[in-house]
Each structure stands twice: as C-alpha cells, then as structure tokens.
Amino acid sequence: MSEAPHGAPIKTPGQLIAAVIAGFAVPIVIIVLLAYYVDNTTRTGAGTDELSAQQVASRIAPIAQVSIRDANAPRVYKTGEQVYQAVCSACHASGAASAPKFGNAGDWAPRIAQGYDTLWHTALSGKGAMPPRGGTSPDDYSDYEIGLAVAYMANHGGANFQDPPKPAPGAPGAPGAANAASGAAAAAPAASGADANAAQASAAAAAIAAIPQAASGNPAAGGATQSADAAQAGKALYTQVCQACHAAGVLGAPKFGNKDDWAPRLKDPMDTVYNYALHGKGAMPPKGGSNASDADVKAAVDYMVSAAK
Template sequence: MSEAPHGAPIKTPGQLIAAIIASFAIPVVIIILLANYVNESTRTGAGTDSLSEAAVAQRIAPIAQVNLRDANAPHVYKTGEQVYQAVCSACHATGNAGAPKFGNADDWAPRISQGFDTLWHTALTGKNAMPPRGGTSPDDYSDYEIGRAVAYMADHGGAQFADPPAPAASAPAAQGASAAGAASESDAVSAASAQAAAAIAALSSSAPQANAAAGAAPSADAAQAGKALYQAVCQACHAAGVLNAPKFGDKDAWAPRLKDPMDVIYNYALHGKGNMPAKGGSNASDADVKAAVDYMVSAAK
C-alpha cells in the first residue's frame, strides 16, 4: 500500500513573497483598526475639564448675589401644590419617617379627623420627625402658604378642606373727598396695616365720621375697625390657637391673660410677647390694635 507524496503549499517564489508580506501586513492592519476603535471618542488630559469656560465661571462666581424686587409689587403666594413639591414631598411622597403618604387615604384618615386647624398648627410647630414648617422659615413660605399645602395634601387623602383665608392685600387707607372732612376722618380711622388696610378702608369709607371735638367714648366705627383688623391679621394665629396664641372665644385660654389690667394686655399687643410680633406684624395704629384686643377680649368673657 503506497502513500501519496506530500506537497508544500508554497511552490513558487511569488507565493513565498506573498506569504511573507501577508504575515507582516495583516497584524499591522489589525493593530491600526484596534487603535482607531479605542481612540474613537475625544479624550482630554487629566485635569483639563476644570479649565472649561463653565467650570471657570462657576469658580469665580460671587458667593452672594443681589436680587432686586419691586417692594410695591403685589406678593404672589405659592399654591398648595407648589409648596408640597418644593418642601413636603421629600417625606410625604414616600411616607418617610412615619409621614402620612401622599394620596394614601388610610394614612390620612386619623389626621383628617382632627380637623384642618389642628393639622395646620402641627405643620407650623412641628411634630415627631417633622420640623416646624417642614424645615423652612417664615421668609421662605408664609403661614398661609403652609396652610394651603396642608389642605392640598389632606384633600388628596380624602378630605374636603378649603384653603385658609388669604391675607388681605395691602392698600392705602381711604381719604375723605372734602378738605373740611379730612381732619375728622384721620382722627376716626387711622392708617390701616399692610395686611388689614383694604378691609378697614372699606369700613371707614361707609361709616359716619366721628367729630374730633366730640371727645366721646369709643364709637361703633372703632369696634368695626377692631373686628376688621382681627379678621385680616389676628385670626391667622388666634382663630386656631397657632403658636400658643389664646384661641378666639376660648374662655379658658384667655382667663390667665384677663387677670392682668387691660393696659398690660394692650402693651403685649402693641409691643409683642413670646411668638407674637409687635402689632401682630402689621403697621396698624395703636388705636386699631387696642380695638382688635377689645374685640377678642369681649368674645372671651
């Protein structure tokens, strides 16, 4: 049995030269293709990103910035949803730290049963893991805006709460049309506060003007002005007893206050005490503040 002779694959000098060239060229081509693939994206040297225009601008930006705002422009209050998204959602969206989860009726049911005023007070003063005002300050969001956020969350949990009463827009006090009545009007109706001016101005424009020479006891106009100031300013805390304010009409809460002479109570209202700022944070006149105190005291007797 004979075997076939073995033949070499390269039989001519041309085939040998081609094989030698291919053995060098193919690896070189593969290396070039790999290098192009690896360097396909643009690369920068280490640390050069910090020299970009955006990075340099961020480093040299001033720490403090001044934002100018028209002091006479009307204040635009945030909606309950806006306050919730900016502040409350951090915990209430997922129910962190025992917070009632947004939209969960079972979580909100026991809170809703306490009433809106209690929930509002809790949001302002804090409870358990929740800090007062959700960790914000009155400069960030007003009591009214916090109340709107409370109503927004509670309503999505099954409540039907309305937003708290909006603070009255600031407006100049109404002036008498004639020069003869101007002096008596300024004696009877003082410049209203920034928050209660619109309400007091409306009352003063329709009520009879007191005669400065009469020098009589406090008139019905003063009582109406006190009620109007209470509704526009004082009730933000006294209606629900927020921040330990004696609740309107609550005889037990007012009893220890009424042990002091009225001049002392007036002094507290005019100059502030505890959490209450002077004149409730308004610019009302002393006479109107005293009228508001009389209105609240009369309701607690």
C-alpha cells in the first residue's frame, strides 16, 4: 500500500510572508480590540465617574451640615400650595389612610361643614392616622403656614375659606388669632372679621412680649416664684402649641390675657388646671397635642395664668 503525498499549505514565498504577517498582526489586532472594549466599558459603565471632582467631594463631605440663617431677617412664608406639595400631598393626593382626597368635593364636604377653625385645629393637633402638623415641627412650618395649606386644600374641595391673616413683623409666626379668619368667609363680612383677628393677634403678641420681662419676679400660679428658665419654657410652649387656640379663644379655649375667660378656671385648684392641660379636656387634646414634658406644660399654664391676672 502506498500513502497519498501530503502537500504543504505554504507553497510559495508570498504565502509564507502572508502567514508570518498574519501570525503577528492577528493577535495584535485582537489585543487592541479587547483593550478598547475594556476601556470603553469602563468609561461608559455605571459608577465609573467615581473619581470625578463631584463624586469625590460628595464622598468626603461631612455628614452633619450647618445652615446659618440671620435671625433678624424677615421670615419668608411658604404658600399653601407649597406646604401641600411638601407635606400634605403624601396622603391627601391619593386619599391614603382615609385622608380626604385633594379636589374631591365629596370627601371634603363633611369636613368643610365643621368650619375652618376645626379643620385647622385638627391639622395642628392630628387626628386618626394623621400626626400633628402632618409630621412636621413648628421650626419646619409655622401654624400660619399650616393654616394656609388647610385653606388651600379645603378651597379646592369646594370651600370658600379665606387665608388666615399674615403675622405682623416681629410677632410669632403662628398667630392663633388667625384661626377665626375662615369663619368670616361663610357668615360675617370678611373684612371686618379679618381686622378683628389681626387686632387679636397684635394684642396677644404684645402680651407675650411684655410678660417674660417680669416673669421671673411674678408669682407663679401655684404661689411660688417662677424661675427665668421655667418662664421661658412656658412662653416657648405657648408660642409653639397653645396659642393656636388660646390666642383667639378658639373652640371655647380661655383667651390669652382675658381675665373673664380665666376667672372660672382659676376657681379650681391649680392642680386641677394642670390636670386639664396634661390630660386634655373637651376639644383640647392632652398636652395640646404635643410631646412636651409635664414640667413644660405646667410652665405654659403658669405663663397663661400670669397673663390673665
């Protein structure tokens, strides 16, 4: 038997040269393409800008941030729509947790029938699944701004409430006297009601400004002398919480500085008055719906009682 002759694949010098060149060129091309692919993926893939100045700055930025504001600068209040978008829309936009849906007249009709005073008080103190102030603090949004949001939502649900009067410069940002402003929209002439509420707010602000100067020396409600710290704590809690109703006498609350309103309350022992403030009475929730300490609540009571003497 004879075997078939084997032919060499390279038969000419040209083929040899081509094979040599291909042996070098093909691996080089493959390496270049792989390198380009890897480099291109690195440049366009997610997270590859981590060495950029912006990314580096964000990684080394301190966790705590300090925001410095001029305490003497005039406060710029948010509009009712802005407060709604930032806080209230989380539930009211969709009607979550039984919240009256924004723009739904059927949901808002029974609430509107209660009057603006009740709606505002509910927003400030909370009800059902809604936390007080929608889960914000007075440092985030003042009572006045919460009132604007309440009027904004109610009016889009069929009401015709007026915005509460804007606090006067230098006065607390949450005048309780504004609570009565909405009632004028449905009954008495709106202009006269707003003027009366503004006057009430100014009177309350003047009383608040005058009391702390003598608070440390005035007899406290229990017969002792208030310390300066207790007086300041009482004033602060009144400004943040109590004045929402007591500044204008909303929902039967004894009006700040009104001796006639406070006289029947002060016939009871001060321990009884403290107990009402701590545990609630009538429309007033325990501690006014706040999480203040018992000592601060009593200091706020002393502050209001001192103003009514």
